[in-house]
Amino acid sequence: YFFHIGTHISLVSDKPILVNDTALTILTASPLRYSSFTIYKAGLFLIINGTHFIVRWDFGNRIYLTIGNKWKRRLDGVCSAHGHPSKGFIIKKEKYTNVWKVNNKCKVEMNKANDDEEKWRWAHNICVNILN
Known part of the structure; x- marks a missing residue:
């Protein structure tokens, strides 16, 4: 939303x-x-x-x-309450959301260790299909 x-x-x-x-x-x-x-x-x-x-x-x-x-320091929030790594932010959520948030109601989810690897694999598979 x-x-x-x-x-x-x-x-x-x-x-x-x-x-x-x-x-x-x-x-x-x-x-x-x-x-x-x-x-x-x-x-x-x-x-x-x-x-x-x-x-x-x-x-x-x-x-x-x-x-x-x-919009810096004026955003109401960029929140994520998902439960699956493939639906996360590409960059580290902690770095992105803490810079922009102005409301502490938006919690910052910690990245799981395999987040980046899983996203790379997903992007690679999509790109291979497009290029083929």
Whole structure:
């Protein structure tokens, strides 16, 4: 789930994308424009492009978040309460979340020892399939 200036966006694998409980039925490269962001499809990704941030979602279990410096120390939180290493952050969660968080309610999960190796294996298998 993603929340930005009064707009709630639901990104759940194998379910329709919801913007304030309204399903997006057709998603193309032509941006759908909202007051503070646009949503469109680019290749295998959904892109939410807002002022000083970009969210990229693979329609599965990966979300890539790029945030401009304007939001540093102003984020409500980047939290993760998953239970599976393959759904974690690519970089160390401790390093990423502690720099940006302003609310101690967001706990920082500790990486498991095999996190990076598992993610490398997953990325390698996907890239091999794409290149073949």
